Amino acid sequence: MVFGGKRLFEKLCKNHLIGKAREKLKKQWRELRQGTLIGIGSKHKTAQGNLLLRFMELDGKLHLRITTGKREFIYAKVLREPSNSKDKWLTFMAMLLESWRTQSYFPYTVELKLRNGEVYGSVSFEIPMPEVKYTKENGVIAIDTNASPIHLAIAEVSKTGELLSYQTISLHNLLGLSQNSKDHQEWILAHQIVDLAIQKNKAIAIENLKKLKKGRRGDGKAKLRKILHQWNAKKLLQKLKRVAMIKGVEVIEVNPAYTSIIGMLKYAPQLSVDKDIAGAYVIGRRALGFKEDMPENYEKLLKDKAYLEFALKRYEEREKELIELIEKESNEYKRNALKSELRSVEDAKKLLTNLIQSLQSESSGCEGAYGRNPKQGRVERTALQSAWQVLRVALLFPILGRILPKDLSPLKQLLVEGVWDRVRHSNGLVPLEARGTVPIRDF
Structure with a gap:
């Protein structure tokens, strides 16, 4: 029986290599022969999982404590990243942290191997599979x-x-x-x-x-x-x-x-x-399996062609403002931010334009954007799939003045109290004419 590998041992015995090549081969053989250390796991409280090769937290980082003698240790920093969501290293780290917290330790075996001057380790442990109690x-x-x-x-x-x-x-x-x-x-x-x-x-x-x-x-x-x-x-x-x-x-x-x-x-x-x-x-x-239906007043908004045209007009005005600001802005980073907002405005215009066109193309017997006319089935499915996205575009900037506002409380009047028509008229949201609109005031 030859420790370190029979093939390497036979190559060294032939003496056909000299200098650096032979030293490299000897180093490789010594690593295979002597470069392995195994610490067997233990459940005992004093061992804390492993008496000789123990994982510990040091300065907020994970280290492996290697026992070299009586109360003499080497603390090696552990460099390990999970490769995917199924990597068992995630399970081991979860169990390890829980054992530290509860002081209820589990055994794990650590094997260290020396390869090309670097130390690699592998951990063996038993994965508990408890019954799912909290559903x-x-x-x-x-x-x-x-x-x-x-x-x-x-x-x-x-x-x-x-x-x-x-x-x-x-x-x-x-x-x-x-x-x-x-x-x-x-x-x-x-x-x-x-x-x-x-x-x-x-x-x-x-x-x-x-x-x-x-x-x-x-x-x-x-x-x-x-x-x-x-x-x-x-x-x-x-x-x-x-x-x-x-x-x-x-x-x-x-x-x-x-x-x-x-x-x-x-x-x-x-x-x-x-x-x-x-x-x-x-x-x-x-x-939990609940489906989110769109509130009735929001459905009315998406069927209100006059309001949608008003919202589209608001985005067109904002688009012109952004184009002028981009031309005047000399700072590259600020200009990029304006261009990003401009792309969002252009996307919003497309969504509103598509919805307005679908409303215009409906037959007189159709019940609006969500009617059940079989001839309009394709348009309706598209509208339903993007309904929440269109609603976001139609509500936030035209009413609240921002694409992503922090205060959403003004929408409560439209959503809960059912005063969409009254709020719309009182705040001048309906275009006076086809060519113009009345400015929005804060709620």
Whole structure:
């Protein structure tokens, strides 16, 4: 029996290599022969999982404590990133952090190998598969990730779809941290959220984020791009799912399409909450199987051709203003921001123009944009699919004066009180003539 590999041993015995080539071969043989260290895991409290090769937190970063003698240790920094959402390293880190918190340790075996002067390690452990105890039968804790400002919006939703409580958690403390420290803080946060779900006896609802847009250079959103490059929402959600699996909490992933828009237009003004909490609320309702119908007064707005023409006129005026500002602006970054807004205005014009044309093309027997005339089926499906997007375009800038306003409370009059026609006329929103409009006043 030859330790270090039979082939390498035979090459060294032949003495056909000299100088650096032979030294390189000898180094490779020694690493295979002597460059392996194994520490067997232990459940004992004093061993804390592994007596000789133990993972520890040091200055907020993950290290491996290697025992070299009596009370003599080497602390090696662990460099490890999960390759995907199914990587078992996520599970191990979740279990490790939980064992530190509860001091209920689990055994794990560590094997270190020396290769080309660098130390590589592998960890073996048993993955617990607890029974799922906390399900959506009692409601959900819904989570919406947001980058501007960077925070989590958390909404507690009952099994019947009501909003019970909500809170926000700022994540600004993660920006500027090293990747190791950031991972550690995210693990702590994942445990806190799962513990909240256990306390409320509810499941967890999150968005199924497949691809995240991080922007592109020259889009006028440098600050947002910087945040998105420093923080990845998918990594936090991966940690959250892994901790929930270990603690027996059900996690429901939902399609994120239009959750923010529906929350912003429907529930933010109705419940007097900010748009991010409202978005989390929609995620929770979607996880519970509820469908979001458009309020009646919003449907009336999308059938009001006079108002849609007025909104289109507002965007055309804003487009002219932006073109003039871009020509005068000498600062490249400010000009890029204006160009980005101009693209949004152009997209809004297209949506409104398409809807107005669909209204004009309807037959006299059709019931409006959402009629049931079979000849108009194709147009109707297109309108239905983009209804919330068109509604956002038709409401926010023409009425509130901003593409993404912070205060959405003025929409409550239209949404809840059913005074769309009265508010529209009292605020001069209907064009006086085909060529002109009356300026908007604040509600």
